[in-house]
Amino acid sequence: MSSQASPEVSSNDKIWVALGYPIALIAIILLFMEDKKSQPFVKFHAVQAIAANVAFVIVAFLLSFVTLGFGGLCVPVIWLLFWYWAYRAYQGQRFDIPVVTNFIRKQGWVA
Numbered sequence: 001m002s003s004q005a006s007p008e009v010s011s012n013d014k015i016w017v018a019l020g021y022p023i024a025l026i027a028i029i030l031l032f033m034e035d036k037k038s039q040p041f042v043k044f045h046a047v048q049a050i051a052a053n054v055a056f057v058i059v060a061f062l063l064s065f066v067t068l069g070f071g072g073l074c075v076p077v078i079w080l081l082f083w084y085w086a087y088r089a090y091q092g093q094r095f096d097i098p099v100v101t102n103f104i105r106k107q108g109w110v111a
Contacts, residue, residue: 008039009039009041009042009092010033010041013036013039013041013042014046014089014090014091014092015090016030016036016042016088017030017041017042017045017046017049017089017090018086018087018089019086020045020046020049020050020086020089021045021049021052021053021077021083021085021086021089022083022086024049024050024053024054027045027046027047027049027050027053028046028050030042030043030046031043031046031047031050040110040111041092042092044094044110044111045089045094047104047110048097048104048110049085050102051100051103051109052082052085052097052100053082055099055100056078056082056090059078060075060078061066063075080084087098
């Protein structure tokens with residue numbers, strides 16, 4: 001599912017959510033900012049970015065553990081996904097990340 005953001009999403013908001021994908025700390029900070037976390041677009045991307053980063057760390061650890069460290073070689077390739085998601089968020093798109101988005105919706109963290 002992909003849709004354009006509503007017109008009230010500012011370019012400042014797009015920059016914040018885009019940076020939240022490669023830098024999870026920014027996504028966490030967004031959820032502490034009262035004016036940002038009340039906006040559905042910002043909250044959706046912040047929660048999705050945090051969940052994607054947690055999943056990435058778990059998968060990278062397991063992959064490296066199972067392959068005796070050689071799985072870590074594909075981490076930079078996977079990292080490119082975060083930059084792609086950041087680009088899409090900066091374009092104002094609301095998109096689903098397989099498994100991650102379904103998980104955060106089932107938890108009730110986002111609508």
